[in-house]
């Protein structure tokens with residue numbers, strides 16, 4: 001089996017003391033794979049990602065990045081260690097150009113202009129539409145392209161592990177497809193490890209290698225995505 005990049009082990013997480021949203025959660029994201037966390041609204045999928053990135057301190061359990069505990073590592077240091085988080089709400093700066101938004105992602109390396117240029121160029125090769133629009137205000141781009149800017153900005157820091165929360169929320173079906181293709185490419189071509197939270201169960205099953213289903217904040221079921229296709233009706237579709 002491929003090796004674990006991110007592990008959430010026996011996590012208890014909540015927003016208020018003594019009120020667990022997640023209990024004894026165990027999730028493993030393996031190298032170069034897309035791992036999806038699925039489950040009903042409010043089950044705690046986004047909460048799991050927030051805990052993984054450090055926006056919420058777990059009450060119990062650990063977060064391991066390549067075997068090393070990052071549970072108590074400050075968020076900005078997690079980024080330096082290769083962990084990145086793309087939240088549900090698009091976070092682009094609408095009045096700034098596409099290129100300015102992308103450059104913000106290279107802030108940590110701003111002293112090394114050659115490196116910044118190289119990463120910018122890698123993004124333009126990955127997302128040719130962004131090169132064409134690099135001088136345009138980001139707010140003028142389509143929703144899917146704004147997602148590309150956001151993901152591109154995140155990739156400027158060369159993460160190895162991406163936490164992605166509902167990447168196609170609010171997008172049309174066509175744009176959503178573009179985003180799913182983009183995520184698959186990042187795993188397959190660039191070897192990134194992706195932990196995805198999604199309500200689009202069918203789409204998530206299409207691009208995921210491995211799936212976790214949560215119920216009442218706990219692990220309910222897990223397995224290769226291919227095994228879930230037949231179970232889809234039983235689990236989620238009324």
Ligand SMILES: Nc1ncnc2c1ncn2[C@@H]1O[C@H](COP(=O)(O)OP(=O)(O)OP(=O)(O)O)[C@@H](O)[C@H]1O
Pocket residue numbers: 015021039040041042043044045046047048199
């Ligand atoms: N900032 C917060 N403060 C207090 N409770 C919160 C907060 N954010 C989420 N919750 C609660 O935690 C629970 C899990 O929410 P979470 O957003 O993780 O669920 P989810 O599975 O991602 O749902 P959805 O698919 O609807 O986004 C919900 O009951 C929610 O009301």
